[in-house]
Amino acid sequence: xxxxxxxxxxxxxxxxVAAGIFEDGNLIACESGIAATTGLKGxxxxxxxxxxxxxxxxxKLGMKPEDFDELRINEAAPVIGDFxxxxxxxxxxxxxxxxxHNPDTPGGEGLGLGTxxxxxxxxxxxxxxxxADEKIRFSKAAELINGYMALxxxxxxxxLKNDDGVLVSNRLDRKIPIVDEVREVERIPLGMKCAVExxxxxxxxxxxxxxxxxxDMFDLTAEETEASIQIAKALIGNRSAVVIKTPxxxxxxxxxxxxxxxxxxxxxxxxxxxxxxxxxxxxTAEKAREILDIQGTRGTNVGGMLEGIRExxxxxxxxxxxxIQIRDIFAVDTLVPKAVRGAMAxxxxxxxxxxxxxxxxxxxxxxxxxxxxxEKALGVRTIIGGVEGIMAAGGALTxxxxxxxxxxxxxxxxxxxxxxxxxxxxxxIAHLAGAGNMVTMLIKSELGxxxxxxxxxxxxYPLAKVETPYHIRHENGDVEFFEKAFDSSxxxxxxxxxxxxxxPVETRHTLEKIREVxxxxxxxxxxxxxxxxxxxxSLTGNITEFRQVILVGGTALDFEAGDMLTEILLxxxxxxxxxxxxxxxxxxxxxxxxxxxxGLRP
Amino acid sequence: xxxxxxEIVKYIERxxxxxxxxxxxxxxxxxxxxxxxxxxxMQTYVRVAVYVDEILxxxxxxxxxxxxxxxxxxxxxxxxxxxxxxxxxxxxLL
Numbered sequence: 001x002x003x004x005x006x007x008x009x010x011x012x013x014x015x016x017v018a019a020g021i022f023e024d025g026n027l028i029a030c031e032s033g034i035a036a037t038t039g040l041k042g043x044x045x046x047x048x049x050x051x052x053x054x055x056x057x058x059x060k061l062g063m064k065p066e067d068f069d070e071l072r073i074n075e076a077a078p079v080i081g082d083f084x085x086x087x088x089x090x091x092x093x094x095x096x097x098x099x100x101h102n103p104d105t106p107g108g109e110g111l112g113l114g115t116x117x118x119x120x121x122x123x124x125x126x127x128x129x130x131x132a133d134e135k136i137r138f139s140k141a142a143e144l145i146n147g148y149m150a151l152x153x154x155x156x157x158x159x160l161k162n163d164d165g166v167l168v169s170n171r172l173d174r175k176i177p178i179v180d181e182v183r184e185v186e187r188i189p190l191g192m193k194c195a196v197e198x199x200x201x202x203x204x205x206x207x208x209x210x211x212x213x214x215x216d217m218f219d220l221t222a223e224e225t226e227a228s229i230q231i232a233k234a235l236i237g238n239r240s241a242v243v244i245k246t247p248x249x250x251x252x253x254x255x256x257x258x259x260x261x262x263x264x265x266x267x268x269x270x271x272x273x274x275x276x277x278x279x280x281x282x283x284t285a286e287k288a289r290e291i292l293d294i295q296g297t298r299g300t301n302v303g304g305m306l307e308g309i310r311e312x313x314x315x316x317x318x319x320x321x322x323x324i325q326i327r328d329i330f331a332v333d334t335l336v337p338k339a340v341r342g343a344m345a346x347x348x349x350x351x352x353x354x355x356x357x358x359x360x361x362x363x364x365x366x367x368x369x370x371x372x373x374x375e376k377a378l379g380v381r382t383i384i385g386g387v388e389g390i391m392a393a394g395g396a397l398t399x400x401x402x403x404x405x406x407x408x409x410x411x412x413x414x415x416x417x418x419x420x421x422x423x424x425x426x427x428x429i430a431h432l433a434g435a436g437n438m439v440t441m442l443i444k445s446e447l448g449x450x451x452x453x454x455x456x457x458x459x460x461y462p463l464a465k466v467e468t469p470y471h472i473r474h475e476n477g478d479v480e481f482f483e484k485a486f487d488s489s490x491x492x493x494x495x496x497x498x499x500x501x502x503x504p505v506e507t508r509h510t511l512e513k514i515r516e517v518x519x520x521x522x523x524x525x526x527x528x529x530x531x532x533x534x535x536x537x538s539l540t541g542n543i544t545e546f547r548q549v550i551l552v553g554g555t556a557l558d559f560e561a562g563d564m565l566t567e568i569l570l571x572x573x574x575x576x577x578x579x580x581x582x583x584x585x586x587x588x589x590x591x592x593x594x595x596x597x598x599g600l601r602p
Numbered sequence: 603x604x605x606x607x608x609e610i611v612k613y614i615e616r617x618x619x620x621x622x623x624x625x626x627x628x629x630x631x632x633x634x635x636x637x638x639x640x641x642x643x644m645q646t647y648v649r650v651a652v653y654v655d656e657i658l659x660x661x662x663x664x665x666x667x668x669x670x671x672x673x674x675x676x677x678x679x680x681x682x683x684x685x686x687x688x689x690x691x692x693x694x695l696l
Contacts, residue, residue, distance in 0.1 A: 104628075104693075105627055105628060105629060138623070163627060164627065165627075166626060166627045166628075166629055167623055167626055167627050170626065467692065468663040468664075469661065469663055469664040469670060470663070470664075485664055485665075485670075488670055488671045488695060489695070491688075491689065491694065491695055492688070492692050492693050492694045492695070493694050
């Protein structure tokens with residue numbers, strides 16, 4: 001007799017269906033369906049996405065969703081994951097002391113030291129650094145400076161509001177360093193000692209990016225020199241910079257209290273300071289082993305994020321937020337560009353930060369509700385089919401060339417799941433926070449991007465640069481020519497190579513920088529999270545006990561992450577590769593297939 | 603010897619020094635040439651043709667016949683100049 005069944009996997013990002021017809025226990029036909037998950041995973045809002053995916057798979061079998069004999073949905077631990085960034089340091093300039101931006105075209109070159117003065121008021125011997133607002137045209141500025149020099153007044157540098165540095169420089173009798181495009185030129189204090197440095201083309205400033213260079217310029221004491229590292233730090237890599245010393249001027253790196261994380265276990269509470277960094281946080285988390293709940297200090301970003309997901313989940317299950325437990329977090333060290341407080345040309349400084357992803361599991365009641373509603377709507381018996389990790393393994397093992405003992409690693413958008421299957425069918429599973437979404441958030445913050453969508457696209461697609469109207473150079477160096485010219489708005493732009501064409505990335509970063517950040521973040525997140533997930537399911541705590549790892553889930557589809565993982569795991573002597581579920585699905589549809597097949601059949 | 607840079611051709615009488623300044627600020631040499639000296643084959647990387655109602659930018663890597671960018675007379679001349687230089691530098695346009 002024939003049985004028509006479907007496995008339904010509701011993921012954080014996609015809902016997948018594997019629909020099949022069994023005859024006398026043998027699968028004789030099987031098709032897949034896929035749709036975007038509607039609403040948050042594990043909530044009644046998912047039904048819409050389920051119907052879409054189910055209809056697609058059913059139609060391929062010439063059926064309707066109502067025609068199934070049985071539906072099996074994953075006993076998903078509905079996961080609410082979120083991500084927060086806690087900045088640990090910030091640079092504060094109490095009173096204006098520095099300008100360190102990178103105009104495209106500063107003028108002249110060299111290093112000049114002088115007293116700040118308005119360009120039309122330089123009287124006396126000098127040396128002066130002259131300051132011009134937007135009302136002074138470049139020809140007037142050059143005329144004034146040449147006039148002062150002719151009268152014996154020493155002019156050592158210039159700071160301009162307009163983008164005129166080269167134009168002024170080209171009209172001077174003697175070259176001086178000129179920094180232009182300083183937006184808040186009015187805020188520069190007058191009558192103060194000031195150093196201006198412009199590096200030759202292709203070079204970076206040397207003196208003002210070095211604390212001892214700054215000390216030498218301004219006769220600083222040893223203590224003041226130490227504080228000036230904050231100026232130097234913010235100026236490293238620039239082609240031009242200005243540093244002004246005011247009597248009360250001060251600059252310091254300020255440590256922001258980032259609060260604590262508390263890991264509650266059966267018999268103890270382990271605390272760690274967030275500002276100690278990711279290694280210490282994750283060390284404490286692993287020490288705690290079976291975590292019952294995680295709490296964060298109120299008033300901090302991480303504390304707020306943890307409370308936020310607790311309340312979110314509480315609202316969805318209609319319970320008190322104090323009864324919702326956060327079972328896992330994953331922390332990564334990062335650097336984020338932050339505006340320097342008190343700066344004059346929107347300078348930023350790379351500040352230390354910790355990114356933390358957290359995860360909360362709800363109870364099975366929610367899945368029961370989805371199952372009940374589905375059953376009611378379609379009139380088809382619906383059961384909760386088994387633990388997600390084990391189901392994924394069941395699907396992954398349909399990949400040619402695989403057999404137990406093996407680990408299935410499912411890196412999705414919100415969580416990382418691992419399932420070990422021994423030869424005798426015994427399983428060990430882990431379900432941990434931190435996956436694809438975290439990579440997106442880190443790309444967004446490290447590159448200082450405005451939106452999440454662009455960060456997501458940078459994660460997903462390789463880069464290229466439009467070099468001429470007719471050709472692009474891909475990030476691996478390959479050149480591709482086109483019959484039709486690129487519009488001038490695309491000229492010299494960095495673009496993402498997407499299936500829908502080239503999408504420009506609006507940024508001042510170079511292609512190399514974006515690529516480096518993307519690759520480093522993927523490696524950082526994947527390596528540390530995969531290794532800790534494997535440690536969690538290992539009996540010995542030593543992951544070399546595993547021989548094979550099959551990769552499934554969204555991250556395995558990433559254009560480079562799969563290969564990165566293969567390389568990382570090879571260092572531990574572990575063979576790994578992407579699954580090819582049912583020989584056709586690639587790393588997709590593993591859980592749905594596992595559900596359809598009724599779980600594990602080692 | 604071919605001239606490296608931007609050639610500016612005026613087909614009308616108009617003060618276009620701001621275009622020249624825009625190119626100069628970007629650090630690229632430019633030259634104004636008489637319209638009678640313009641040859642069909644481009645002798646320069648970029649040619650800017652200034653007409654009554656529009657300013658056309660020809661780029662040798664695009665086409666000798668068709669302009670790569672069309673500006674209206676209302677556009678900032680300084681920006682047009684900067685963009686001509688940026689075509690040569692391979693920098694994104696403003």
